[in-house]
Structures are given as structure tokens and as C-alpha cells.
Amino acid sequence: MSSKEIQVLEDYISQHNLKITKQRRAVLNAFLDCEEHISADELHKLVTATEPKVGLATVYRTIALLIQSGLASELDFGDGQKRYEHKYMHSHHDHMICTECGKIIEFNHPLIEKFQEEVAARNGFTMTSHKLDIFGICKECR
Amino acid sequence: MSSKEIQVLEDYISQHNLKITKQRRAVLNAFLDCEEHISADELHKLVTATEPKVGLATVYRTIALLIQSGLASELDFGDGQKRYEHKYMHSHHDHMICTECGKIIEFNHPLIEKFQEEVAARNGFTMTSHKLDIFGICKECR
DNA sequence: GTTGCTGCAAAGTGTTTGCACCCTG
DNA sequence: CAGGGTGCAAACACTTTGCAGCAAC
Numbered sequence: 001m002s003s004k005e006i007q008v009l010e011d012y013i014s015q016h017n018l019k020i021t022k023q024r025r026a027v028l029n030a031f032l033d034c035e036e037h038i039s040a041d042e043l044h045k046l047v048t049a050t051e052p053k054v055g056l057a058t059v060y061r062t063i064a065l066l067i068q069s070g071l072a073s074e075l076d077f078g079d080g081q082k083r084y085e086h087k088y089m090h091s092h093h094d095h096m097i098c099t100e101c102g103k104i105i106e107f108n109h110p111l112i113e114k115f116q117e118e119v120a121a122r123n124g125f126t127m128t129s130h131k132l133d134i135f136g137i138c139k140e141c142r
Numbered sequence: 143m144s145s146k147e148i149q150v151l152e153d154y155i156s157q158h159n160l161k162i163t164k165q166r167r168a169v170l171n172a173f174l175d176c177e178e179h180i181s182a183d184e185l186h187k188l189v190t191a192t193e194p195k196v197g198l199a200t201v202y203r204t205i206a207l208l209i210q211s212g213l214a215s216e217l218d219f220g221d222g223q224k225r226y227e228h229k230y231m232h233s234h235h236d237h238m239i240c241t242e243c244g245k246i247i248e249f250n251h252p253l254i255e256k257f258q259e260e261v262a263a264r265n266g267f268t269m270t271s272h273k274l275d276i277f278g279i280c281k282e283c284r
Numbered sequence: 285g286t287t288g289c290t291g292c293a294a295a296g297t298g299t300t301t302g303c304a305c306c307c308t309g
Numbered sequence: 310c311a312g313g314g315t316g317c318a319a320a321c322a323c324t325t326t327g328c329a330g331c332a333a334c
Contacts, residue, residue: 019288019333040324055291060324078218078273080299081323096267105265112257116276119251124281125238131220132274134258139266161308161313182299197316202299222324223298 005032005071008088012069026051027062028071037075037083037095037104077133094132100141147174147213150230154211168193169204170213179217179225179237179246219275236274242283 009028013020030046031038038046044059063084066072073087077097092113093106112132120127151170155162172188173180180188186201205226208214215229219239234255235248254274262269 017288021289021333023290053291057292057325058290061289074220076218076220078216096262096265098267099270105267107261107265109257109261112254112261115251115254115257116274119249119254120238120276120278123238123247123249124284125240125247125276125278126284127276127278128241129278130274130276132258132272134262134267134269134272136262136267136269136271142266142268159313163308163314165315195316199300199317200315203314 005088008071009066009069012065018065023047023051023054023058024062024065026054027059028066031063031066031072031084032086035086037077037085039081039083041081043084094134096134096136098138098141099135100137103138103140105138147230150213151208151211154207160207165189165193165196165200166204166207168196169201170208173205173208173214173226174228177228179219179227181223181225183223185226236276238276238278240280240283241277242279245280245282247280 006025006028009024010020012018013024026047027043030043030050034043034046040056040060040063043063044054044056047054047059063072066084067074071086071088072084075083075085075095077083077095091108093108094112096105096107098104116130117127148167148170151166152162154160155166168189169185172185172192176185176188182198182202182205185205186196186198189196189201205214208226209216213228213230214226217225217227217237219225219237233250235250236254238247238249240246258272259269
């Protein structure tokens with residue numbers, strides 16, 4: 001259980017006149033325990049394993065809080081549901097998704113990043129963020 | 143009105159025991175007339191301007207046909223709805239999206255493409271497709 | 285005790301499907 | 310005239326919201 005992330009959330013909560021509840025702790029802990037790209041529904045299943053009465057709506061509301069506090073970021077691989085991953089203490093990276101088994105490899109290629117900046121600048125764009133997903137077949141599925 | 147695309151669709155239709163209808167022509171023509179990244183709802187509005195009785199469901203069903211026949215490809219900029227663009231006779235490119243005005247610039251950077259291949263290969267991935275979106279502020283909105 | 289939080293159910297959004305009738309081939 | 314196509318409405322999947330009761334501060 002990572003106390004730094006709990007601190008980040010509690011700081012955000014106290015700075016916004018919000019309250020710490022056992023549901024919010026449960027959602028945060030389940031999210032932190034899971035080192036994956038998790039959907040709201042999957043996170044809800046994890047949470048209810050220890051706190052059976054937590055509703056899906058609370059999970060969605062807490063995820064919004066995690067995003068606002070900078071702990072989580074939203075992903076969309078185009079499969080109809082949003083996914084979430086750790087953001088705090090987790091540097092930028094892109095995703096390579098196996099379309100057979102769903103495995104996701106994270107990677108970062110400094111030159112790709114650099115050329116993106118270059119393309120943006122060349123078009124007069126101020127880049128705020130970007131998203132690169134590579135789809136393919138991983139070596140186990142080939 | 144581009145006869146090549148109509149030919150592609152009619153070929154696909156005749157090869158699959160399907161039928162050509164005025165609704166399908168209307169959807170295809172509206173799609174071809176519009177050189178943008180259009181949503182199903184927007185395309186439906188365009189179609190009903192000339193064919194008022196065409197239903198949204200038919201638009202979705204025809205879009206599926208366009209995708210299967212290789213005329214259209216699906217985009218998802220993470221705003222909750224899918225968008226579609228011309229694919230036939232339109233080479234690969236990525237998107238730069240202005241988060242202020244929604245303007246989309248298409249670009250292609252050969253080195254970025256090359257490094258993606260390289261990263262995939264390095265991880266034992268056989269790359270089948272990829273998607274790069276850069277979000278930022280365009281020069282008019284700055 | 286105030287004010288925010290929760291669970292539930294209902295509403296929303298974008299997309300898909302079932303069905304009776306219609307039209308193409 | 311057979312079999313696919315259409316419009317409509319209902320169903321769907323995911324997410325958000327309204328509300329009365331509950332709990333943190």
C-alpha cells in the first residue's frame with residue numbers, strides 16, 4: 001500500500017472541502033494494487049471483493065476524483081469502454097496492444113516523442129498531449 | 143461525384159449478394175461529399191437533407207458496409223463517438239487535433255512510422271496498425 | 285448538525301438489433 | 310416473387326445524475 005498516493009488523494013480532498021470515506025479508500029487501494037489498464041467495471045469487481053456494498057456509481061465518481069487529483073489518467077483503446085492507469089510517479093509512455101490476447105506493452109521512444117514535437121511546431125501547433133497506440137500480434141500469439 | 147468509389151461499393155455489394163438502394167447511394171454520396179472526419183449523427187443529418195426519410199440505423203448499417211468494402215475507416219478521438227474518414231485512395235496519416243476549435247490537421251512523418259516499426263520489432267510484435275493523435279492548440283486559437 | 289457522500293434506480297448517450305413491411309434484382 | 314433492406318422502436322453497453330438517507334468533519 002503506497003502511502004504517497006494516499007497522501008496525494010488526501011491532499012486533493014482536503015483542498016477541495018471533500019471527505020475521506022472508506023469507499024474512496026477502497027477504490028484507491030484496489031486501483032493501486034492493480035498494475036494494469038483497468039476498466040471501471042473491473043475496478044468495481046475488485047472493490048466489491050473487499051467492500052461488497054460499494055456501488056458502480058461510486059467507483060465512477062472516485063475515478064473522476066483520481067483523475068482530477070492527478071493519480072490516474074484515462075485511456076481509450078476504442079473497445080467501447082474507458083480504461084484507467086496510474087499517472088502519479090509513472091512517466092509518459094505509449095501502448096502496444098496485442099489484438100489476439102489483449103496484452104499491453106508500454107514503451108517510450110524518445111525520437112518518436114521528439115519528432116512529434118517537431119511536426120506540431122511545423123504546423124503551428126502547441127502540443128499539450130498525445131496518444132500513440134500500436135496494434136498487432138505479440139510474439140506469444142504469433 | 144466520384145465514380146471510382148461508387149464502383150468499389152457496387153463491386154463489394156455484388157460480390158456479397160447485397161443490393162443497391164437509394165439509401166445506400168445517398169449515404170455514400172454524402173460521405174464522399176464531406177471531406178471531414180464525420181460522425182454517424184452528422185452524416186445522418188447530411189443524408190436527410192436530401193433524403194428525409196432515411197433512418198439513423200440505416201446510416202450505421204451503411205457505414206459498416208463502407209468499412210467492410212474498404213472505403214471508410216473508423217476513428218476515435220475519445221470524445222464518446224466514433225468518426226469516419228475516407229480510406230480508399232487516401233494514404234495513411236495521423237491526426238493533430240486542436241482542443242479549442244476542433245480543427246484536425248492530418249500529417250505523416252516517415253521517421254515516426256519507421257521508429258514505430260522498430261519498437262514493435264524490438265518487442266516481438268507484428269504490427270498490424272497504429273494510431274497517433276496529437277492534441278494541442280492550433281495557431282489560430284493561441 | 286452541516287454538508288458532502290453513498291447506493292439505488294432512472295436517465296443519458298451512442299450504437300445495434302428485431303420485426304413487419306418494402307423494394308431490388 | 311424471394312431474399313435482402315428499411316424505418317421504427319426497443320434493446321444495449323457504458324456512464325452520469327437525482328434523490329433520500331447516511332456519515333465524516
